[in-house]
Amino acid sequence: MFIQVKNLTKSFKDTFAVNNINFEIKESNTVGLLGPNGCGKTTSIGMMLGLIRPTKGQIIIGNEDLETADREKILSQINFASPYIELPKKLTVRQNLEIYGRLYSVQSLKDKILQLAEDLDLKQLLNRKNGELSSGQKNRVSLAKSLINSPKILFLDEPTASLDPDTGDYIRNYILTYKKKNKVTILLASHNMSEVEKLCDSIIMMKNGKIVDRGTCKEIIKKHGRDNLEDTFLKLARSKNET
Amino acid sequence: MKLDKIYALSLRHVYLICSSLPRIIDLIYWPTVQIFLWGFISKFFTLNSSFYSDTIGVILTAAILYDFLFRASISYNMMFLEEIWSRNFTNLFIAPIKLSEIIAALTLTAIFRTLIGLIPASILAIPFFGVSIFKLGIPLLFLLTSLYIFGVTLGLLVTSGLLRYGPSFENIAWASLFFLAPLGCIYYPVEILPMSLQVIAKLLPLVHIFEEMRNILLTGSVNLVELVKSISISLIYFIVGIIIFYTSYSGAKDKGTLINMGE
Numbered sequence: 001m002f003i004q005v006k007n008l009t010k011s012f013k014d015t016f017a018v019n020n021i022n023f024e025i026k027e028s029n030t031v032g033l034l035g036p037n038g039c040g041k042t043t044s045i046g047m048m049l050g051l052i053r054p055t056k057g058q059i060i061i062g063n064e065d066l067e068t069a070d071r072e073k074i075l076s077q078i079n080f081a082s083p084y085i086e087l088p089k090k091l092t093v094r095q096n097l098e099i100y101g102r103l104y105s106v107q108s109l110k111d112k113i114l115q116l117a118e119d120l121d122l123k124q125l126l127n128r129k130n131g132e133l134s135s136g137q138k139n140r141v142s143l144a145k146s147l148i149n150s151p152k153i154l155f156l157d158e159p160t161a162s163l164d165p166d167t168g169d170y171i172r173n174y175i176l177t178y179k180k181k182n183k184v185t186i187l188l189a190s191h192n193m194s195e196v197e198k199l200c201d202s203i204i205m206m207k208n209g210k211i212v213d214r215g216t217c218k219e220i221i222k223k224h225g226r227d228n229l230e231d232t233f234l235k236l237a238r239s240k241n242e243t
Numbered sequence: 244m245k246l247d248k249i250y251a252l253s254l255r256h257v258y259l260i261c262s263s264l265p266r267i268i269d270l271i272y273w274p275t276v277q278i279f280l281w282g283f284i285s286k287f288f289t290l291n292s293s294f295y296s297d298t299i300g301v302i303l304t305a306a307i308l309y310d311f312l313f314r315a316s317i318s319y320n321m322m323f324l325e326e327i328w329s330r331n332f333t334n335l336f337i338a339p340i341k342l343s344e345i346i347a348a349l350t351l352t353a354i355f356r357t358l359i360g361l362i363p364a365s366i367l368a369i370p371f372f373g374v375s376i377f378k379l380g381i382p383l384l385f386l387l388t389s390l391y392i393f394g395v396t397l398g399l400l401v402t403s404g405l406l407r408y409g410p411s412f413e414n415i416a417w418a419s420l421f422f423l424a425p426l427g428c429i430y431y432p433v434e435i436l437p438m439s440l441q442v443i444a445k446l447l448p449l450v451h452i453f454e455e456m457r458n459i460l461l462t463g464s465v466n467l468v469e470l471v472k473s474i475s476i477s478l479i480y481f482i483v484g485i486i487i488f489y490t491s492y493s494g495a496k497d498k499g500t501l502i503n504m505g506e
Contacts, residue, residue: 012498017499042502045502046499046501046502049337051333051336051337052496052499052501053493053497072339072340073339078337079337080334080337084330085331085334086329086330086331087329087331087334088259088325088326089329090259090262090263090329091258091259091262092262098254099251099252099255099258100334100338102248102250102251102254103251103338103340104338104339105245105247105248105339129262
């Protein structure tokens, strides 16, 4: 399933959060959405998730226009994980996964929960309340929720933010393994450049609501004459005339 | 609307209530305190004034019914606020569910929460004050239905505000019912109000509900027209509430408040 974004714009009063962006993510590709804070990444993801109505432009998900298509049909094939949103704290991990599994009409739900628990090392946590978990454990649960419906498109917003290096590495490796096993298109927003280099087939750089560069990591690093993605990011983020 | 999705949404709140004894106690505690407070006030009036001698049951029944309305509305708001407080809001709105399924789930689950509070309080009123709301007979079902629809409607209006304006609208959630209470003529007849306010009050279902409750308890007769009127008015408000909820959702999508809504 692919994503196509055409002339996408979102303005709040006189401010353009996203200003006429165009891109395409091919099926089974992982694309990194990069940019400094406030550059329009979250707004762009919000529009692709159907949570924010674009001021202008079009989002095509698997041949269907998000604005006019059957909302339920599209949402049943996508999912989202972010450390900034959580699952109900007072419910156990199992209860949370059960509820979302039911909302996504997952078949053989018990087996699916057990499989995700096995894959993400959550077996011991299934009967614990979400609020009692550490940040790393919560992230794994959040990832499990985002995979409960075996999505064809997965939006990940800083999936390893605030995690220790070991847990972060675990999550990254899991995403890589999952990607190999499943035909999933991923849009990853992250500030962790090594993570982006490890996971993404290509990247889109945003600044002040616009796309300022795009390509594979190697292409972009080479184009800007830097040694790594981190330095390239800093160059683009600090430049004044790119927008 | 799909029943399994409504069930899943309701299950989240049932799990939440059942997993916490303090939550259950909280649901029972406030209606019970309310009943005892009004019970003792009514008893005092009965002992000190011949005017009130026949009306202890009227005041206490009104208190129980008003609490039912209050709990229905607050339950609805609370369940929506729980999603905001737990930062689960975004997860919910990206799930393949319809707004009508969310409304249906909140409406159905609110009755569960409301009854947990109402049943013990209503039963306690019988031995302690000799007052039973069940004396209202079959019309009680109509009165409760009307109150429930209106309570849920108030909940819908507040959740619409929460959707549109975010958690800052929370204080309105708590104040909404107190705003309408004086016009609802819960403890006094509508004639007490100035004529201009009577006109406004009669546009609310509460006046018809509580006037009919007093009529049944004091005269023993049932005015079917008033019962039908109260349910009809409640239903009209409910439909308006649904329209406002959908409009607020649309506004929230424009404003971008559906993403990252939390504490």
